[in-house]
Amino acid sequence: MTRLSIERLEKRFDKVAAIRGVDLEVEEGELVSLLGPSGCGKTTTLRCVAGFEAPTAGEIRFDGEPVTRLPPEKRDIGMVFQNYALFPHMSVRENLAFGLEMRKVSPNDVATRLADVMSMVQLSGYDERFPRQLSGGQQQRVALARALVVEPRLLLLDEPLANLDAKLRDEMRFFIRSLQRRVGITTLYVTHDQAEAMVMSDRIVVMFDGLIHQVGDARTIYDHPATRQVASFIGSSNFFTGTVTGRDGALIRLDTSFGTVACGSGHEVTTGETATAMVRPETLELSPAGAEGGFSGTVGERHFLGNLTDYRVTMADGSVLQVQGSANAAFAPGEVVSVSLPAGRAWLVGEASA
Amino acid sequence: MNDRVTSGRLALGCAIALVYIFLLLPIVIVVAASFNAGQGLKFPPDGFSLRWYVAFFTSEPFMDSLRLSLAVAVVATVASGVIGTTAALYYVRHAGRWREVFRIYVLAPLLLPEILTAIALLFFYYQIGLGTRTVVGLYIGHIVVCIPFVFLQVTAALYNLPPSTEEAARSLGAAPGVVFRRITLPLIKPGVINGALFAFIISFDNVSISLLLKGIGTTTLPMQVFDYLRWGFDPTTAAASTVSILMTLGAVVLVDRLVGLRTVRF
Structure with missing residues (x-):
């Protein structure tokens, strides 16, 4: 089992900075996802760890030993590519061997290990098939088996589910995750799919524009996003800006143009400062007009989504909040309602720093 | 509706047949004329005879030129195969800022009129003192004009091979040399073979390069045929052409038998 350390990693392509200082520790047996939109530097980071890109600055260590200058074939890694990258001229057995x-x-050990890994990925009996004779899901499992059979120090996955259809993708998420747990291998997983990252990872690293914005488990990233970009990339959110007027215990009072909101915050703020808060649509509650502690607003649009109803509520100051409530609660468009916000469910978002 | 489709197809079929007739008829006539029993190069032939083949195979100048043509074609095929493949690998996988300039440079012999390439090489040989006293210049000239054909074929094959296939092999512990031998080369083989076949054919019936660069006192088969036609007009040249066609065809068949022109694609 290997611990991966990435220290002050930077990578420039000609004049474009793909990674602008990434620090990350992946513990033994942990699965960490790099999540972000395309061009955020997640794949470049993975390729630096694999040895396919030489970083412009910084160090990569496996168990404390620097590997930054080693070629990929000397790093003892297993990698799964988005297009699987199976060897088309070799049978499944030859690919794995x-x-x-x-x-x-x-040769004796090869035979045992091949049999083991093929039953592990449920492909026993497919030895002599060629990649083109397999379905997408099967090719994916061969790619996974090929990376695992060498018992590498580190498993690297580059959007391995992106080419599968939705149903298969859901199955494979659980399959890869349980396999990774069983083998106990340290894993770095690149994806742009937030649901995938949330289901599979011990920790998620959210990246934008070559920088890490936040590292945390799925709940932390969803409930307490560090920056506005993180909040908008993962799930839907409402943003509003106000002035910090003081504290109520752990919470911060934010005066907005539609009322005073008590917000949680992960960073220090000073009174008088202008700050932006975010709140998830499903944490807001609607009640009939005049309810205590609520802000007054008017229902604009209403959309029935099956498991819930999605409202757009226009507040006193003209700003619009997205509110998601139970499918049964019926507030008609045009109705005046009270929007309440449980204390601490609003969260102050900060700025990214290098 | 159906009738129109059918008559459209018929018209297309006729057009294709005409094109083929136009292309192949001259060859058929030459082959037929080579078996002429009479004196002249004429069609239809006056009876069947192999006398012109005997004349061809017993003629020292023809045999010398055939041997030289074959030797040049084989050397040009192998050398341009290696150089063209290497250049394609560099262009597709590694070339940086100057990649398009590099491509034009490699393709230049194909883009320029061949006679210009030949003149340029001729001047160059005299400048560096190589001259045309030996056949070395001829070999180099043929290699130069064959490289673009290999380069184009191998480049196309490499574009069909995603770099991740090679990277996967690296990640599994294969050094670059092993990756080339076990992964890259087997997967681009059809391109390399097609390119080499092109090279052989291009070299074997090349005229413009040979015209200027052949060594003094030596000549290639197409040049020999040309020279012979200037003095006489007997069917030996038709026999020579037929042999030449068979050689080219033979190369294609041989390659197909050995490795298969349609090596399975995926």
């Missing part, structure tokens, strides 16, 4: 052959594993 390739890494073992490179490691000069004796």
